[in-house]
Amino acid sequence: xxxxxxxxxxxxxxxxxxxxxxxxxxxxxxxxxxxxxxxxxxxxxxxxxxxxxxxxxxxxxxxxxxxxxxxxxxxxxxxxxxxxxxxxxxxxxxxxxxxxxxxxxxxxxxxxxxx
Amino acid sequence: xxxxxxxxxxxxxxxxxxxxxxxxxxxxxxxxxxxxxxxxxxxxxxxxxxxxxxxxxxxxxxxxxxxxxxxxxxxxxxxxxxxxxxxxxxxxxxxxxxxxxxxxxxxxxxxxx
Numbered sequence: 001x002x003x004x005x006x007x008x009x010x011x012x013x014x015x016x017x018x019x020x021x022x023x024x025x026x027x028x029x030x031x032x033x034x035x036x037x038x039x040x041x042x043x044x045x046x047x048x049x050x051x052x053x054x055x056x057x058x059x060x061x062x063x064x065x066x067x068x069x070x071x072x073x074x075x076x077x078x079x080x081x082x083x084x085x086x087x088x089x090x091x092x093x094x095x096x097x098x099x100x101x102x103x104x105x106x107x108x109x110x111x112x113x114x115x
Numbered sequence: 116x117x118x119x120x121x122x123x124x125x126x127x128x129x130x131x132x133x134x135x136x137x138x139x140x141x142x143x144x145x146x147x148x149x150x151x152x153x154x155x156x157x158x159x160x161x162x163x164x165x166x167x168x169x170x171x172x173x174x175x176x177x178x179x180x181x182x183x184x185x186x187x188x189x190x191x192x193x194x195x196x197x198x199x200x201x202x203x204x205x206x207x208x209x210x211x212x213x214x215x216x217x218x219x220x221x222x223x224x225x226x227x228x
Contacts, residue, residue: 004158031214043205043218056215090158094214101147101166102214106158 001026004093004107012113018079021110025072025093031055032074033104034066037088046089049074078112086114117142117208121219129227134193136222138180138206141187148189149207149216150180159205165189176200201226 005024013019025032033056034046045058049068066076072093078085088111092104122137140146147166151159163174170182176199180191189206206219 033214033216035216042220043207043216045215045217048214058215092159092214092216101209103149103161103164104214104216105161106151108156108158 001028004091004105006089006091006107006110008110009108010111010113012115013081014115015081015083017081018077019081019112020075020077021089021091021112023074023076023091023093023107025074025091026105028095029093029105030072030096031094031102032068032072033092033094034074034076035090035092036060037090037109038084038086043090046076081114083114085112087112117146117210117217119206119208119217119219121204121206121222123222124220125223125225127225127227128196130198131195134178134191134196134200134224136191136204136206136224138189138191138219139187140189140206140208142208142210146208146210148180148182149209150174150178150189150191151205151207153203153205153221155202162191162204196224196226198226198228200224 007022031050033048048056052068063079068074088109090109092106094102118141120139150162163172165182173179178193203223207216
C-alpha cells in the first residue's frame with residue numbers, strides 16, 4: 001500500500017497570504033489528522049477529520065481550517081499568514097475505528113516558510 | 116487533559132551502549148501510548164504502541180518499552196545503540212475519543228562511534 005502523501009513538500013509564502021495544503025491518506029483509512037511542528041512549540045494537534053466531519057480540534061485560531069472529501073483526502077487552509085505559521089505541517093491517517101487510539105501513519109510533511 | 120513529559124531533550128550514547136529514553140504521561144483515562152521516531156526531513160515513523168494487552172511492548176529496530184501504571188511511565192529502551200538510531204524520538208498519548216495525539220517535547224539521540 002502506498003503511504004500517506006502530502007503536497008506540496010515545500011512552500012514559501014509572504015505574510016497576509018493564504019495557503020492550502022493537501023493530504024492523501026493510506027487507502028482504506030477514513031481518519032485524517034493534522035499537526036504543526038515548530039522548534040519552539042513542538043508537535044501540536046490541529047484537527048482530525050473522520051468521514052468528512054471534524055471529530056477533534058486543537059487550540060489554534062480560526063485562521064486554521066480544514067476539510068475532508070468523500071474519498072478521505074483532506075486539505076488544510078491557513079488564511080492571513082503570519083511569520084509564526086512557519087512550520088512543518090504533518091498529516092496522519094488512521095484505519096477505520098471509532099474507539100480511538102488507532103495507530104496514526106504520518107506523511108513526510110509540508111514545510112511552510114512565511115516571509 | 117492529557118500531557119506527556121520526556122526527560123532530556125538531548126541524549127548522547129556510544130555505539131553498542133544502552134539507549135534509555137524516559138517518558139511520563141498524565142491521563143485521566145486508560146491511555147494509548149506510542150513512541151515515534153523522526154529522521155531529518157522526514158515524517159514520524161511508529162516504533163511501538165501500548166494498548167493494555169501487555170506491559171512490555173516490543174517494537175521495530177530492536178526497541179521496546181515498558182508500561183508502568185504506578186509510575187505513569189512508558190520508557191523506551193534498546194540494548195545496543197547503532198549509528199542508524201541517531202534521530203529524534205517522541206512519546207505520545209491518546210485517549211478513547213478520536214485519534215488526537217498529545218506529544219512530548221522529543222528527545223534527540225546522538226550516537227558516538
